[in-house]
Amino acid sequence: MIENHAREVQGITPEDYLFYGALMQGYIYQEMAEAVRFRPYGSGMLIWMYNDCWPETGWTVIDYYLTRKLDYYPLRRAFAPHKMIIREKENGKVVLKVMNETQEAQNLQLEVGFCGWGEQIPSWTRTKRIPEIVLMRHSAWEYEMTQDEKSMLRESRSERYVSEEQEADTEYGRRAECGFWFVRCLNHPEYETAISMRALFRQEKFPDAEISVSSEIVGKDSIRLILTSREFIPSVVLRCQDDRTHLSDNAFFLLPGEEKEVWVYGTREVPEAVPVQFQNEKGEKKRSCANKENFEDFW
Numbered sequence: 630m631i632e633n634h635a636r637e638v639q640g641i642t643p644e645d646y647l648f649y650g651a652l653m654q655g656y657i658y659q660e661m662a663e664a665v666r667f668r669p670y671g672s673g674m675l676i677w678m679y680n681d682c683w684p685e686t687g688w689t690v691i692d693y694y695l696t697r698k699l700d701y702y703p704l705r706r707a708f709a710p711h712k713m714i715i716r717e718k719e720n721g722k723v724v725l726k727v728m729n730e731t732q733e734a735q736n737l738q739l740e741v742g743f744c745g746w747g748e749q750i751p752s753w754t755r756t757k758r759i760p761e762i763v764l765m766r767h768s769a770w771e772y773e774m775t776q777d778e779k780s781m782l783r784e785s786r787s788e789r790y791v792s793e794e795q796e797a798d799t800e801y802g803r804r805a806e807c808g809f810w811f812v813r814c815l816n817h818p819e820y821e822t823a824i825s826m827r828a829l830f831r832q833e834k835f836p837d838a839e840i841s842v843s844s845e846i847v848g849k850d851s852i853r854l855i856l857t858s859r860e861f862i863p864s865v866v867l868r869c870q871d872d873r874t875h876l877s878d879n880a881f882f883l884l885p886g887e888e889k890e891v892w893v894y895g896t897r898e899v900p901e902a903v904p905v906q907f908q909n910e911k912g913e914k915k916r917s918c919a920n921k922e923n924f925e926d927f928w
Contacts, residue, residue: 630650630653630654630657631646631649631650631653633829633831634653634656634657634828634829634830634831635649635652635653635830635831635905635907635908636649636831636906636907636908637908648699651698651699651700652699652700652864652866652880652905653828654688654700655690655699655700655701655702655703655704655880656703656828656880657828658676658690658700658703658704658707659703659704659706659707659828660827660828661674662674662676662704662707662708663707663714666707666712666714666726666728667714667716667726676690676704679691680692680693680695681693690704694873695873696872696873697875697876699866699879699880700880701879702876702878702879702880702881703880705878706821706878706881709819709821710728710729710730710731711728711729711730711731711817711819711820711821712727712728712730712820712821713725713726713727713728713739713812713814713820713821713822713823714726714728714823715741715810715811715812715823715824715825716825717809717810717825721779722773722774723773723774723779723810723825724771724772724773724774725739725741725771725772725773725774725812726769726770726771726772727739727762727764727769727770727771727772727820728768728769729764729765729766729767729768729769730767731766731767732766732767733766734763734764734765734766735763735764735817736761736762736763736764736816737761737762737763737764737814737816737817737820738758738759738761738814738815738816739758739759739762739812739813739814739815740756740757740758740759740812740813740814740815741756741757741759741774741778741782741810741811741812742754742755742756742757742782742810742811742812742813743755743779743782743783743808743809743810743811744808744809744810744811744824744861744884744885745783745807745808746807746808746835746836746860746861747807751836751859751860751885752836752859752860752861752885753885754811754884754885754886755781755782755783756782757778757781757782758815759772774810782810783808807833807834809824809825809826810824810825811823811824811825811884813887818890822884822887824882824884826863826882830863830864830907831907831908831909831910832910833863833907833909834909835860835861835862835863835907836860836861837860838858838859838860838861838862838883838904839858839859839860840856840857840858840862840865840883840902840904841856841857841858842854842855842856842899842902843855844899846897850894850895850896850897851892851893851894851895852892852893852896852897852898852899853890853891853892853893854867854890854891854892854893854899854900854902855888855889855890856883856888856889856891856902857883857886857887857888857889858883858885859885859886860885861882861883861884861885862882862883862904863882863905863907864880864881864882864904864905864907865880865881865882865883865889865902865903865904865905866879866880866902866903866905867879867891867893867900867901867902867903868900868901868903869893869896869898869900870898871896871898874893874894874895874896874898874900875893875894875895876891876892876893876894876900877890877891877892877893877894878891879891880905
């Protein structure tokens with residue numbers, strides 16, 4: 630899975646193997662859980678296994694000492710009672726599903742959009758507001774974007790950044806149209822922003838990016854972090870000296886210009902925010918689920 634989705638494993642250090650192994654386990658768990666929740670006949674999912682009853686190196690997301698491993702966080706997001714999933718299907722359809730697995734109905738203000746980038750082109754986004762919906766308790770709502778909506782959101786590939794010579798360059802045009810769909814809730818922060826990008830990170834060349842972090846100590850031993858980036862970052866990991874530190878989230882993406890709030894509990898140490906490095910795949914190579922055509926069927 631590391632080699633399929635993230636990077637080469639030849640010559641990898643033991644520390645990096647553990648890091649990328651946990652990261653990809655979390656994202657693949659997330660893929661499976663969201664695939665079940667996205668389908669109309671999926672009722673739930675059990676994983677093997679959640680925690681360890683003895684100290685060892687295993688595939689659990691919580692270890693014997695109740696440490697939350699890195700793969701805990703993507704799985705936790707996948708099982709959230711307030712959940713949004715957006716998918717681009719093989720036929721070109723873009724489908725959004727919103728779920729409210731709680732006892733209270735909610736009025737939701739949603740915004741869908743497209744985030745794109747290319748070589749020498751900064752990340753850009755364009756959005757469209759969806760009329761307010763009422764989501765009853767223990768219910769789901771689906772929405773399929775029209776062709777006009779898709780065209781309007783994708784055509785914004787900013788002419789400000791593209792010269793006439795570049796626009797005429799077919800290869801450049803292909804690179805400049807990399808991107809994905811996203812949906813965010815404007816009035817209920819418990820609904821995490823969702824993106825259509827899957828865990829096939831090696832298929833994309835992501836723009837270089839830097840993370841801005843502001844921190845505020847709240848109470849005796851809690852820290853509130855706000856993370857932002859001018860570019861899209863597919864995966865950010867917060868590193869703490871003590872891996873037993875509890876975080877409200879980890880191993881998450883950052884949309885350009887969007888603020889991400891994370892809480893750190895039980896310490897006054899401000900974690901280091903690290904963009905995960907993925908190797909863009911070069912050349913043809915056989916992989917177990919190596920292309921977008923097979924990935925939907927694989928899960």
